[in-house]
Amino acid sequence: MNSLKELGEFGLIDVLKQDTINDHSSVVVGIGDDAAVLLPTPKQLQLLTTDMLVESVHFDLTTTTPWQLGYKAIAVNLSDIAAMGGAPRHAVVSVALPHSTPPDLVVNLYKGMKEICHEFCVNIVGGDTVSSPHGLVINVAVTGEVEPANLVRRSGAQPGDVVVVTGNLGSSAAGLELLTAGQWEDYDFAWPLVTAHLTPRPQVKLGQLVAAAGATSMDDISDGIASEANEIASASQVGIRLYAGQIPLAAELKEAAAKLGKTPLDYALYGGEDFQLVFTMEPGKYAALLAANPELPVTKVGEVVDAGEGVTLVDQAGQVQTLKARGYNHFRQED
Ligand SMILES: Nc1ncnc2c1ncn2[C@@H]1O[C@H](COP(=O)(O)OP(=O)(O)OP(=O)(O)O)[C@@H](O)[C@H]1O
Ligand SMILES: Cc1ncc(C[n+]2csc(CCOP(=O)(O)O)c2C)c(N)n1
Ligand SMILES: [Mg+2]
Ligand SMILES: [Mg+2]
Ligand SMILES: [Mg+2]
16 A cells, blocks of 8 residues: 555555444445435534634644544534534544655544544444645544433523533643644653643543533633623623633643743633533522532533623633633634
């Protein structure tokens, strides 16, 4: 397998299609026909989402292995299914490959995808393979299922609800900066941050759990909590008040931020790509959720308030400032 030219489009697909089905019971036809044929679970709502990763915009092949890229391409999509309270089921994967791409790179890309698909019982049931004149592009679309009663949208937050996040925030953005700066291997604190950036774990189990526990709105944190809080506030027609001192930060992020000359909060609020979840819930239900699951990796970071208050951040000194949606934006560099 020396080059894509020798292998050809169809030779490559033949290699890639091995070990792509993890739940045979829901796939009638997988890779190999004009369309996949799937058996949905009766009475479940179908979810469908897609996210694309573009070389130099979302990843740099000098700091990301093909395996890690494959893992992340699926993870970012599973994260959107998690944010609806659903279980992921099937994926289609499209790749645009420069002519010079070594076939091994594509095989390793698929190994990373197959690993996370196996972990979350997702089937790769199709895709598309094309050539690209400039850089590698990978687009994934994923289906999921959710019981109608457990569906969580961005639009259900109510004044009085608590605002809660899973995991820690800001690690991924700091990891990206360490990767870009190079020589991150010299620092003990770098590994968990770099890992958070390269191979984020989608919070599928937690998403389903908090959905069943009565979350009123939910979003995954792809562009930064400042951006997602504004999205929930606008979809729900409410205000949101976040407390800077309550945002969960990894100990390693604090060390890295000191080294990189920024505050950890900058990464946490605006960094993006954490792929944690932010959700809102009536306080009594949140207390019951914590009582039943004392070890749950969740942190209350704020409250839902009336729309008139807008989206604000209360700093450690009690000062209130407007929290702008200053997360990652592909076309705009916000202030
Ligand atoms: N080119 C497009 N055509 C149609 N719908 C789109 C397009 N781009 C985005 N959308 C839709 O707009 C909404 C917001 O998309 P967005 O990509 O911001 O959400 P997300 O996937 O949760 O975030 P991220 O891409 O940062 O992970 C979604 O409903 C998405 O399906
Ligand atoms: C090489 C390189 N440069 C910059 C970034 C940062 N970055 C790219 S997209 C994005 C937000 C989510 O994207 P989307 O809204 O498309 O899902 C972020 C924070 C990166 N990961 N790699
Ligand atoms: Mg998207
Ligand atoms: Mg999302
Ligand atoms: Mg997304």
